[in-house]
Amino acid sequence: MRKIIHIDMDAFYASVEQRDEPSYRNKPVIVGGSPQGRGVVAAASYEARKYGIRSAMPAIRAIKKCPHAIFVKPRFDVYKEVSQQIRAIFDEYTDLVEPLSLDEAYLDVTHPFTGPPSATLIAKEIKHKIRTRLDLVASAGVSYNKFLAKIASDLDKPDGLSIILPEEAEAFLRSLPIGKFYGVGHATQQKMEKLGIRTGEDLLQWSESDLAAAFGKAGHHYYYLVRGIDDREVKPHRIRKSVGKERTFAEDVTDLDWIRTFLTELAGKVAESLQRVGSGGQVGAGGQVGAEDRLGDDGQVDG
Incomplete structure (x- = not known):
């Protein structure tokens, strides 16, 4: 076995900052963009999390929750x-x-x-x-x-x-909330809950064929996972499946021609990154409106 x-x-990230700057220790530290702009929280110390601050939260919302928080620029x-x-x-x-x-x-x-x-x-x-x-x-x-x-x-x-x-696995998995299962994202969790699947106990009641009918290939995965079966190997060299670039603007941009020009430049930078890592593939450009919808308060970037 x-x-x-x-x-x-x-x-x-926050722990590294607290380690390197002793005055930050035991204080709410937020690593990320400025709350004066459209910054996003990349990481929050446990002291900051007590105020409900989480990774991917807009910085302006974080500062409202904890006005005395220390904001630190990321040092990647x-x-x-x-x-x-x-x-x-x-x-x-x-x-x-x-x-x-x-x-x-x-x-x-x-x-x-x-x-x-x-x-x-x-x-x-x-x-x-x-x-x-x-x-x-x-x-x-x-x-x-x-x-x-x-x-x-x-x-x-x-x-x-x-x-x-x-x-211990069987009893543990029976009581596990469905959202904790590997591969169950927010949308899948909502679908499962509508079908009455809220815990591992509920998931166990479904046959493999029924899960496959409801969730496609992932259904087979869920069937075995709830039974404690996960044969995925530890892979030292993971294949990188994507390369991306992004930019958050300080103000709303409504000029579509300008946006298209900027996306073209951004796509060019992605192509350069692909060349550096020796990968082929296609480069596409796309935009996203509404950063708060894309990055929910409960998202986790840094554990």
Whole structure:
């Protein structure tokens, strides 16, 4: 049986800022754009989250919720460097590391290079090394597949370590809200709830054929997931499926000719990015109206 760990850094961007600037510690820190413009919250410290501030929230709304919050511009070069230092710790145990973003990754420690044979003890060691070497805090989830390991890492944040054993999975999944299942987004969740599917217990009542009829190929995925079956491998080299560029304007733009010109320039920058990463493919340009509809308050960019 496989041993999978999911590591998720706690409020990563904000925690790095609090680490590097001691005066920010124990204070509500918001990493993102200026509340004077159309900035968006990229990350919020746990002190800021107490005021209801979440990633992807418009900065102007965040400052209303917490007027004394400290706004900090993102330093992505620093976050990337710290992420590489965290990755170096992972690499001490296994070469089967699948980064999902700068602040989270899967590790397959079924056959670790070093350390204890227990995935739980390895997770404890990794958390300890991240804290002592980098002065940062991570949460970890341990289980026998990726889905359950990721769910486990979110059970006891911050600084948590949770394990879901094979014999515990069935009961755990029965009580799990449907929105927590991998691959169930907001729209799918709404559809499921209309069909009376609100928990894993409800999902278990559906046959594989009925789920496929209602949700297409994803229906097969849901059928096995609720039974604790997730055969996805930890892939060290994930194929990048998309490259994008975006821009938020300080004021509303209504000149369609200007917008078309700007989108053409933006598409050109995307094409340059594709060339740099050695990818082919097509480049398309599109616009979005209503940023608050696109980025809901409960969206999560940074754990």
